[in-house]
Amino acid sequence: MATVRLAPVLRPSIGGSKQVNAQGSNLSEVLSDLYSRYPALKEQIQPEESLSRFINVYVNDQDVRFLQGLETQVGPNDTVILLPAMAGGR
Amino acid sequence: MGEASREIMRQARRQVPEWTTPKVNEALAKQHEAGREKQEIVLVDVREKHEWNEGHIPGALHVPRGYLELQVEEAVPDKEKTVVLYCAGGVRSLMAGTTLQQMGYKNVISMTGGFGAWKGNGFPFVQPRTMSEAQAKRYSRHLLVPEVGEAGQFKLLDSRVLLIGAGGLGSPAGYYLAAAGVGTIGIIDADVVDESNLQRQILHNTKRIGQYKAESARETIEALNPDVKVITYIERLDETNVAHIIADYDVIVDGTDNFPTRYLLNDAALKANKPVVHGSVFRFEGQLTVFKPYEGPCYRCLYPEPPPMALAPSCAEAGVLGVLPGIIGLLQATETIKLLLGIGDPLVGRLMTYDALVGEFNELRLFRDPNCAACGENAHLENLPTYADVCAL
Numbered sequence: 392m393a394t395v396r397l398a399p400v401l402r403p404s405i406g407g408s409k410q411v412n413a414q415g416s417n418l419s420e421v422l423s424d425l426y427s428r429y430p431a432l433k434e435q436i437q438p439e440e441s442l443s444r445f446i447n448v449y450v451n452d453q454d455v456r457f458l459q460g461l462e463t464q465v466g467p468n469d470t471v472i473l474l475p476a477m478a479g480g481r
Numbered sequence: 482m483g484e485a486s487r488e489i490m491r492q493a494r495r496q497v498p499e500w501t502t503p504k505v506n507e508a509l510a511k512q513h514e515a516g517r518e519k520q521e522i523v524l525v526d527v528r529e530k531h532e533w534n535e536g537h538i539p540g541a542l543h544v545p546r547g548y549l550e551l552q553v554e555e556a557v558p559d560k561e562k563t564v565v566l567y568c569a570g571g572v573r574s575l576m577a578g579t580t581l582q583q584m585g586y587k588n589v590i591s592m593t594g595g596f597g598a599w600k601g602n603g604f605p606f607v608q609p610r611t612m613s614e615a616q617a618k619r620y621s622r623h624l625l626v627p628e629v630g631e632a633g634q635f636k637l638l639d640s641r642v643l644l645i646g647a648g649g650l651g652s653p654a655g656y657y658l659a660a661a662g663v664g665t666i667g668i669i670d671a672d673v674v675d676e677s678n679l680q681r682q683i684l685h686n687t688k689r690i691g692q693y694k695a696e697s698a699r700e701t702i703e704a705l706n707p708d709v710k711v712i713t714y715i716e717r718l719d720e721t722n723v724a725h726i727i728a729d730y731d732v733i734v735d736g737t738d739n740f741p742t743r744y745l746l747n748d749a750a751l752k753a754n755k756p757v758v759h760g761s762v763f764r765f766e767g768q769l770t771v772f773k774p775y776e777g778p779c780y781r782c783l784y785p786e787p788p789p790m791a792l793a794p795s796c797a798e799a800g801v802l803g804v805l806p807g808i809i810g811l812l813q814a815t816e817t818i819k820l821l822l823g824i825g826d827p828l829v830g831r832l833m834t835y836d837a838l839v840g841e842f843n844e845l846r847l848f849r850d851p852n853c854a855a856c857g858e859n860a861h862l863e864n865l866p867t868y869a870d871v872c873a874l
Contacts, residue, residue: 476787477762
């Protein structure tokens with residue numbers, strides 16, 4: 392199972408943990424598995440068909456926008472990172 | 482001059498050929514035309530440091546006569562080269578010439594009349610920039626680092642850095658950049674110091690509550706380092722002032738607290754071709770990267786759109802561990818110094834994330850988006866959307 396790590400703002404929707412495991416051989420399947428268990432997460436990052444433009448998804452350290460997007464292959468030892476923009480500086 | 486010293490001079494003159502200043506000037510000019518590969522003549526100034534500091538011939542090496550035997554082989558390793566020595570009047574260089582001959586240098590020349598005659602003939606000279614004694618002491622630990630050194634320290638002193646915000650990130654970044662001797666620091670911040678800032682915004686203090694942050698920051702920085710000129714802008718960065726303000730700076734340290742300003746700054750920095758050292762913090766986590774226009778991705782490549790309010794953890798209520806902006810702000814200062822000095826590998830195209838609770842740094846690779854609305858192939862910087870401040874403080 393792939394590991395999914397979430398940025399702090401997204402953690403409340405999966406019950407507060409920093410990372411979870413998810414099933415799937417590509418990104419779309421991995422995310423679907425997560426959404427089935429945590430519907431609130433879908434609302435936050437993928438309310439429509441495609442991924443929201445304010446959220447960056449990395450497989451290992453690579454941005455999936457420059458791989459195959461939702462079709463990007465995800466192996467059992469891969470780490471998916473969900474990272475929305477942060478602005479705090481004060 | 483006594484008889485013995487006159488005799489030494491006579492001996493030296495028989496041994497060491499002399500060139501007049503016009504002849505040296507001509508030889509150097511020819512060599513300059515021939516280009517770098519044909520550097521057959523090495524010019525060595527054998528005067529004392531204080532004489533050198535008052536002016537010397539461009540391109541000369543400085544090996545004071547007192548250190549000649551110890552240093553010249555390092556300065557001029559090739560003993561076949563033509564070594565032209567000069568001093569102030571042509572006497573010390575003649576005697577230095579005999580020493581070089583003893584050391585095995587084959588073609589040693591002494592310049593008659595020395596630097597005095599050179600200057601008198603109206604030939605070019607340069608006056609090296611010298612550090613005051615106080616500066617040499619203050620920056621001594623930088624001077625010891627070969628990658629910084631005296632030349633690097635002068636670069637820092639000549640540099641201009643703009644801090645967007647004198648808050649959590651701007652405080653540590655600005656404080657250390659001032660300590661490092663960055664000569665001009667601009668600070669734009671329209672807010673006043675609030676008690677709740679003091680848990681992390683170390684440029685301010687309890688007595689300054691209610692004062693403009695930019696002014697408070699100036700007081701702290703000027704007390705730390707009188708070399709630093711602080712320019713304050715007590716206003717918010719917006720479409721009307723951004724281009725004008727950033728135009729004067731070499732590097733911009735982005736420590737803002739909201740998305741609209743970050744997009745505004747990104748677009749203006751692209752237009753003005755200024756690197757932005759980007760940092761942001763939230764609770765226990767921080768992010769850091771360097772946006773170098775057209776060399777790496779820009780902020781819109783990374784985040785084409787700002788998140789909706791619910792996902793925008795930029796408001797004061799989100800909270801942050803007080804030390805966290807200290808870490809990220811100092812990493813921003815470090816990246817800034819690297820950019821100013823042109824050393825190391827700046828964090829261009831790499832997003833560094835820090836998780837304080839786990840105690841872990843991670844790095845994500847960022848790419849320039851060829852379809853980026855701001856820096857992509859068909860970008861129009863004029864037509865980019867701006868955003869309302871969803872959580873203005």
